[in-house]
Amino acid sequence: MASQLSLTCHLCGQEHRRIRLEPGEKALCTRCGAVLETGARLGPDTALAFSVTGLILSVPAVLLPFVSARTLGDERISLLFTGVGSLWGGGMRLLSVLVFLCGWLLPLTLLAAFAILRAPSQMGWDKADFRLLSRAARVLERWAIPEVQVLAVLVALMKLGDALDSTIGPGFWCYCGMALSLLIARHSFDFDSTAPPHHAGGRDSTAPT
Numbered sequence: 001m002a003s004q005l006s007l008t009c010h011l012c013g014q015e016h017r018r019i020r021l022e023p024g025e026k027a028l029c030t031r032c033g034a035v036l037e038t039g040a041r042l043g044p045d046t047a048l049a050f051s052v053t054g055l056i057l058s059v060p061a062v063l064l065p066f067v068s069a070r071t072l073g074d075e076r077i078s079l080l081f082t083g084v085g086s087l088w089g090g091g092m093r094l095l096s097v098l099v100f101l102c103g104w105l106l107p108l109t110l111l112a113a114f115a116i117l118r119a120p121s122q123m124g125w126d127k128a129d130f131r132l133l134s135r136a137a138r139v140l141e142r143w144a145i146p147e148v149q150v151l152a153v154l155v156a157l158m159k160l161g162d163a164l165d166s167t168i169g170p171g172f173w174c175y176c177g178m179a180l181s182l183l184i185a186r187h188s189f190d191f192d193s194t195a196p197p198h199h200a201g202g203r204d205s206t207a208p209t
Contacts, residue, residue, distance in 0.1 A: 066175070
């Protein structure tokens with residue numbers, strides 16, 4: 001946990017004890033004055049609020065029409081998992097699993113992890129030891145990429161625009177809202193705030209301004 005509880009200046013190498021910064025504050029090196037870290041401007045409640053928002057939006061994203069396409073009087077309505085099923089049925093099972101994991105299951109799991117990690121401190125509950133969950137969330141950050149599926153759908157609609165009369169459904173917009181909520185929650189989440197209390201500090205504390 002030492003790497004999470006200390007900061008090393010990238011200019012002079014001075015070590016500092018990491019402290020929690022208020023929104024907009026900056027931690028400066030006590031030796032050379034270099035900026036070590038900047039506090040998130042959106043505030044401590046942002047990660048929890050957008051995590052819960054993303055989880056709520058995930059429900060209509062699955063249930064509501066995602067994309068509808070019409071050609072020669074025949075209209076087909078696709079849901080979020082229609083593409084996953086088509087890839088699986090077309091023999092591209094590995095790709096189908098990757099789309100399901102990276103575009104749905106892992107983003108949902110990461111949102112739930114953010115909510116669980118932030119809820120105790122925001123609700124005034126006793127802080128539990130969530131180190132294992134925090135480490136898992138750090139790994140999930142690399143693989144939870146719903147924004148890639150959003151871009152893939154938009155590119156596909158642009159390419160098929162001349163051949164099909166396509167309409168974006170409410171499920172797609174809910175999915176976009178979920179993806180945006182995850183991006184904001186990820187950007188504003190402070191992993192160090194979920195670390196258990198540790199009294200062995202470094203040599204110097206950072207100086208917020």
